[in-house]
Each structure stands twice: as structure tokens, then as C-alpha cells.
Amino acid sequence: MRRIVITQNITLDGVVDAEQSWFDVTADTEQGRELAAVTAEHAAASDGFLVGRTTFEAMRGFWPRQLDDRTGVTDHLNRVRKYVVSTTLDDPGWDGTTVLRGGDALEPEIRALTDGDGTDIVLTGSITLGHSLLRAGLVHEVRLFTYPIVLGRGRRLFPDGWRAENLSLIEQRTFSGGVTLTRYAL
Structure with a gap:
């Protein structure tokens, strides 16, 4: 069984949107x-990337154009299966992408993905989709890269x-600039 893992950069006050x-x-x-190294560790344990249309279009417009990417994200995204939830997207324009229609079909579509063969499917960004998956009980792990900053506003x-109660702490690490990684099983 595959797992759905939410990975987010987050502020101390819980903001995950990158608008600021x-x-x-x-x-x-x-x-x-340091963060690129741990991200590479996590990427090695996944073969799927799950996002909503807005995040997908932003990433599709950025990562494939990175020719000297030292983070490894470009190679990872080009390697893994990409799943984009959208009711309007017909041609994803990025090899290895499957469009999931979402809506009432979202839960069965996600359950079919997790019932299949493979490793972790990671969601990053896509706040609305993350909310839907959390409410439906479809998330197995949350990975938070917490930055020592308070923004005071933004999407959570x-x-x-x-x-959620009784979350199980899997891992906690601190990096040189004060960012901490905490991983919780749901």
C-alpha cells in the first residue's frame, strides 16, 4: 500500500502559502x-507527486526550466508520476502526468492510487487539496519544515x-539556519 505524505514549508504561525x-x-x-539533502532522502522514498492545478501549473512553469538545479527537484519531478487534481485541465503538458478529476471522485481516485503498487505519493503546496485529503482521512504522514518566522497572515x-489527536512523532531535526523538520504519522 502506498502512502499519502504532505510535505510543507511552514512558518511558526502555521502559514504555508508562499505569497510573502x-x-x-x-x-x-x-x-x-542541508535542506536539499534531506529533500533528496525523502524524494528517494517516493514515486508519486500529487498537486492541485494551480500548484501544478506553477511548478510546470518553473522546475523543468531549471538547467543547473543543485537541489535535485527537477530530476525528481521528471522521474516520478505526477498526479494533478483538476476539473478543467485537459493537456497537462508535462510527461508522466495523470489528471485526476476530483470532486466527488477525489476519494476513490486517491484510494485507487494508494491501493496500487509503489512508494510514497507526496503532496506539497496545494493547500485546498491538502485540506480535502486531511478531512477525508487520506493522509498518512505530515512532514513540516518549520521556518523561524512569524508572518501574521496567510493560508494555513x-x-x-x-x-487530530495522538499524532506520532517519527522524526525531528534542526538545521543550521534554525529550520526544523518534524514528521508525524497520522
């Missing part, structure tokens, strides 16, 4: 290199009213 440009995954700094990872 508070993190840079391509930064060539000590912390950037967990939907209003959603509650």
Missing part, C-alpha cells in the same frame, strides 16, 4: 544545501475545525 516570499528552496546556502496548512 519567505523561503527559497533553491538558495545556495549551508541551510539550503490545517483546515479550520479539523482536529
